[in-house]
Every structure is written in C-alpha cells, then in structure tokens.
Amino acid sequence: MKTSFTRLAMTAGLGAAVAAGGIVAASAEEPKQGGVLRIVVGSKIPSYDGHRESTFGMIHPIRPFYSLLIRVNPDDPQSSNFICDLCEGDVPTATNDGKTYTFKIRQGAEFHDGTPLTAHDIVATYNKIVFPPEGILSNRVSRFAMVEKISAPDDFTVQFDLKYASPGFMPMVATPFNFVYAKKDLERVDPEGKDPQYGMKWHQNNINGTGAFSFVEHQPGSHVLGKRHEKYHHEGKPYLDGFKAISAPKMSVRIQAIRGGRADIEFRGFPPKSRDDLVKALGDDITVQESAWNCTFGYAGNQTKPLFQDKRVRQAMTLALDRWGASNYLSKIAIVKTVGGLALPGHPLATDEATLKTYYGYWPDIEKSREKARELLKEAGAEGASFKIWNRAVDQPYKVVGTWMLDQWKQVGLNVEQVVVPTGPWYAGLRDPDAFDVAIWPSCQSVVNPIVDAGAWISKERAADNRGYYTDPVLDEWYDQMNREGDPAKQAELYRKFEKRVLHDEAHFGQVLWWHKINPHRSFVKGWKIAPSHYLNQSLDQVWLDVPDEERKQRTMDELGG
C-alpha cells in the first residue's frame, strides 16, 4: 500500500506532462479558426459580476467575456507564473522595498462596445474590488488588505501602492474573478434616477468586457452564448467563432452529454469512474487531462468541546488516517489523490516528502502510526471516545472520503458516526460550534497562493471560516510575519513552522488528501490545458476545434446563425 511521495509527484507531473505533451503536439499543429465550443457547466450563475461572486458556475460561462490585468499563463497553467493580459510586456516586479507595483497598460485594447481601454478603467475596477463603496458587495476586500492606493499616473500606467510588502499581492491580482470593467460603465447613472449606485451594480446584469468573446445571449438556467470579439487584444485569437455554455446541474447529464456529442468539454472535473466509462465508450475520441487540484480536503475537531481540546486526541486522529494507502485506492473512486501538507504539492512552498513523512499522520508505516494513535488516546483517557462527523450531502468527495475517515478512526477504537446534511444546513452547522463534533473542512482556491490561503488556519477571532474554533496566537503571529516577509527563503522557513504547528504539533487541522482534477474532453478540443484549479485558464482564447471545416461551419451556423 505504500506509495512514495516521489512517485506521486512524478505521477502528478506525468499527468501534467501528458496533458502538456498533448498540447505541445497540438500547438505544433496549426490552430484552425472557426466553430463553436460547447461546454457543460454544473452550477448556476448568480450574477455576472465577478467581483462579488465566487462560484465556477459564473466563471466558466462569463470569464471568456472579460480580461484580467494579469493572468496565469494559459500555456503553462500548472506553474505559478503570471503573464500580462491587459498589461504590456513582462509582469512588473515590486519597487520601493516591495511596496509599489507599476503596470504599463496595453494600448489598442477595446471593450465590446467599442470603448478603448485605458489605465483609468483598471483603476476604477480595482477600486471597486479593493475599496467598494458602502452597499457594494466585493468578495475579496480582506485579501487585498495590503493595498493602500491605486492610481493612474497617465492614461496607460497603473500604480498599486501597498501598506507593506506582501508576497500574496500578485497572486491576488491574478485572481480570475477580477474582471476588468469600463470606468464609464461603473459610473453609469440610473435612467430612472432611483439608485445612486446603479453603475457599480450594472455588471450584475450586464456584460461589457475586453475578453475574447462578446456576449450574445443568456437564457437563465439554460445556456450562455458568446461570439468572437473581433478586436481582441491578443493577436490572432480567439480561434473559435464562439462558445456555448450549457447549464447542466446533474453530473450524469454532463457526462452523457460529452458521450452523446451534445457537449465537448466540462471544466470542473469528473470522478474516476466517469472518466473510465467515457474512455471505454469513446476510445480515442476522448482525451483525459488530470492534475492535482488546489482544494484541500480535511477535517477539524471542534475545540469548544472538551474531547478535542486535548491535542493528543487530535494527534491520534490524524495518526489513524492511512493517507498514502488512500492515495492509491480512494483515488479510484473519488476525486482526491495527492498526499500533501498545507500548500499544493508541486508549489515551491510545498513540503518535501522527507519532511512530510515526519509529521503525524504521514508516517509511511500505518500500523506503527495507529499504534501511536492508540497510545495517545490511552494517555488522554479517550479510548473508545465517541463523536460524529459533520458532513455535506455531496458525493464527491465529501461522502466518499467522510465514510473512509469513519472507518479509519474506528480502526483505532474510536466510536464514530457520520451525520450527512444538505449544503445549506451543513454550512449553518459549521457556523454554530454547538452543532458538531468534527467538521469536514474543504477549501478551494483559484490562484495557488499558499501564504494568503494559510489565513484559514489562524485563530477563530480572525478567521471566520476556522472550523476548529481554536485560538492560537503563535499561528497568528507567524501568519502576519510571513505575509510581510519579502525574503522568499525566510518566508518558506516561516511557512514550514506554521504548517508543522497546524498539522503536527497542535494538529488543529487534518489535511487528508488534495483533490484531484480529471477533465475528460472530446479529443478534437485543442489548445486547452488543465490548471490546478477549476477557476483558472477559462478565457478560452487559445482553444480551437480540430474538426473538418464543414463541421466547424455547421456549428457556427447552428449556434450563431452564420
């Protein structure tokens, strides 16, 4: 059952490499212009405003209409490299002791309504995201806490002044929700004169971006249709005439839609069994891209309850889990796979295998690990202790992994039950420390940004989503230090300390396995590379269809009418 970290990393790397190889081979081919890509989307669009939303249900159909200031490299989305989208040249490095970032803005970019893009649009956009006026909902205000001022020294320069140097700043700028809006749209006046914030809310129901595609129609609950933006700022792109994002909440429909030729691709991910079924049914007509997924799947004992206040109990709980074995067998039925610490495996801040194997719960010998767990439980007087797992009524990966955890804990003598509730009550329960014993605690992020994301595990007084309800001033201090540390080596050192305390010393949080993203798609879809997040690489400007000319024309006729 032993699976070495190296092998896993190699597997993940290989997966990425296979995907990359496919694209390398594809990019050696000449991309063909035309056709309409059909996507199936498993979630709904709350509003079109990226600044207030956080669901992939909005990102997948709406992101192609917008551009970002910088973005994850679509040709290398597995890396942490950013490239300019609406800025020009290379992504800027910080000046003024890491406190100033100056972006040169691309000239000639146009919004879909013909308005030329200037630095003032970028400033207005980021002011809405970072300093929203009262009554305007922006979902990333706290994460831009380092920003002091955003200004435009001239029409094509944008300057961000920070309160302190922060390694988390640039990844936050690259967040795919930061759609760039036109300043004149944000300043629109309510034609009825009723709403003074009309412009700030205009993008909730209207679309005008500089993205690769312009908006054609949205049938709520059915589909979103976009057509090529002829004046797109990346020359020669997009290759497609358009895209159609079809809403299909049920996973079986999405899978069968790809199988039955109603859709070409789904960007969130399918379980392993569905991948295998599609490959079996369609053979070479299906290409599978896989990647480690920037979503942690873990749990926390509720430390308002006496049982979990004893760190020996928490340590025993993590020691009982056979992560290395699960990476092999659980990954055959669930969308989890990669063993790792708090940072996404493969990221420069991720823990190396040797270090990881010294942490509780990561020992390669599971029998020795469980023996230690029993010993700690005995010391704590918690042999045979009873508790319930508070889980979400969603199969992948919640119920599958939750059931596995239950079995693992039973193997060290704990008496565990699982309570599975629908999403709404589950979240409500998480907010009520009296409602649960052990919470399933997932966290999905877009851009890989371990330093900022570590904010989930600091004290409950500062982290609203702390599911362990603990206070740990040491973690808080280290978190603040690493967020202001300019030296990458010192930052990594702080991160190691922080992680060890969370996973091992205090065992506040038990990271079980990282999610694993599986994207089977029709083999004729070329140019798209899997990213470690379902939020990333969704501009679709590099995607093309390797089908006969007639079929591409027919698709365009069918969906866009010529």
Added chain:
Amino acid sequence: MYKYVIKRLLLLIPTLFGAAVLVFLLLRAVPGDVCQLRLGGGGEWIDPVALEQCKIQLGLNDPLHLQLVDFLASFFTFNFGESMWTGRPVAFEIGLRFELSLQIAIMATLVSIIVAIPLGTISAIKQNTWIDYLVRTISIAGIAIPSFWLGIIIILGLLITTQAWTGTPWMPPIDYRPLWEDPGYNLSMLIWPAVATGYRYSAVATRMTRSALLEVLREDYVRTARAKGLLEKMIINRHALRNSLLPVVTIIGIEFAFLMGGLVVTEQVFNLNGIGKLFVESVTNQDYVMTQSLVMLVVTIFVLVNLVVDILYAVLDPRIRYS
C-alpha cells in the same frame, strides 16, 4: 354555475394565505442561508464583510415577523419580488421556464390519455384474458418504475443503440429551443421525457379506466342496453365509457397539475429547464423568495385544475349540477 365558479375562486384566497404562511415558516426552519451558499457554496473562501453585507441587502437579518408581513403584502399585491440568487424578477425567471413545463405537461398528459383509455377499455372488455393480463402487467410495471429511472434507461438506451448502429452515440438535446422556432429540435428533446412521464401516469389511468369501466359494465342500464340489442361497440362508447370517465378525469387532472410543478427529478435527468428544476435549485440555494413564489404557483395550479375537473364532471355527467 358561474356563482359556483366565483365562490371557488374566492376560496383560493384563504388557501393561498394558509399555504403562504406555512411555506414561509417551513423554509426558515431549515438552517442556513442563500448568502453562505452563494459566496462559498463550492468550498471557496468567503469574505466575512461580504457575507454580512449580503444578508443585510437581502433582508435576512430583519425580524421574522417583518419578513412575513413583507412577503404577504408583496404577494397579494402581485409583486413577487426578485430571486435572492440571481437578483432577477421572480416572474421573469418563472416565465422563462413555464413554457417548457407546460409543453411537457401537455405532451405527457396526451401520452397518458392516448395509452390509458384504449388500454384500460380493452383490458376491461377482455377481462381475465391474456390481453387483460398483458395490459395489467404493463400498467403495474408503469406504476412500479419511477419515471426518472425510466428516463435514465431511455438515455442510456439511445446512447448504446445509436453507437451500435451508427458508430456515433446520440442523445437528446440538452438545451431548449421553442416549438415554433425549431420543431424538430424541440420534439427530439421533449418526446423522451414526455414518454417516460406519460407512461408512468398512463399506468395509473389505465388501471383506473379498467376498474371504473368494469363497474359501469355491471350497471343495470348497460344490461338494459344489451337487452335492447344494441351493438357492444355502441354500448361501450356511448353508455359505459363516458360514465366511467369521471374518476379517470380526476386522476388526469391531478396528474396534469402535478406535472406542472412536480417533474423535479425527470427534468434534471433530461436537463430540462423547467419549473421542477427551478424548484430544486431554489430550494437547494435557499432562495426563499423564489421557493415561496413557486409553491404559491403550484398551489394556484392545483386549485384551478381541480376547479376545471369539477366543471368537467358536469359536462360528462348530466346528473351533476352546481349551484
């Protein structure tokens, strides 16, 4: 008759009021809220400030009694409000889906009638023959098989058979086009759920037709008709079948009302953007405003369909008169 209709319509008001209060309270008894789901339903990090602001904007922090008064006042002034999830007017969201649900309900009801009445009649006439046994087996199977399961089997069957015959798997369309825009596309999408659902309901109606007809066939007036030497065909069509249709009409009416708001799972299986799917989504999203409006819509449909059924009684049976 018109007084009776007006009286029944007026009775709609207390019925709606009771339903409104009940659904309001039941929805709020479920823990959780739309803001949490909207901002972090996928496990994403949520800005606590944004979460609080969302709740304030949607009035979720207001006292419960104020929310109830607000809801009742809005509803009875035909202002259904805006969806808490999308921010779009509820009437617009429902209107978008109503057409599809209505078409499915009509198609499934037609399938049900076309199958049920002939089969039920034949089954009654040929009682205790192999034909009767066959029809009863088919109808019992229809009752036993959930329509969503039949839907899944239909989709898989289409995928497998088309791949075996043509080499390319085919499945019905998953995005809707109106009947008058693209009839071929529309019907190739909707015929399958109509068959899956219609079969289920036809099974109930077939059994009802059979048992009602058997009862009528034993009546004195049927015996008299036979004694008069009337043709069996005429006895069945003019005397027996018409009188046995009352319970069948009731069943079909209730089924129709149920189809308008109750095709919850079948709509998901076939990816139909109808009222049932909207219902599931709004309940899952804890979109109180939308769910309340949908419940009220379904209640109204049920009451009105029942009224129509009652009027049909009088049409079918001259002995029934309302005053």
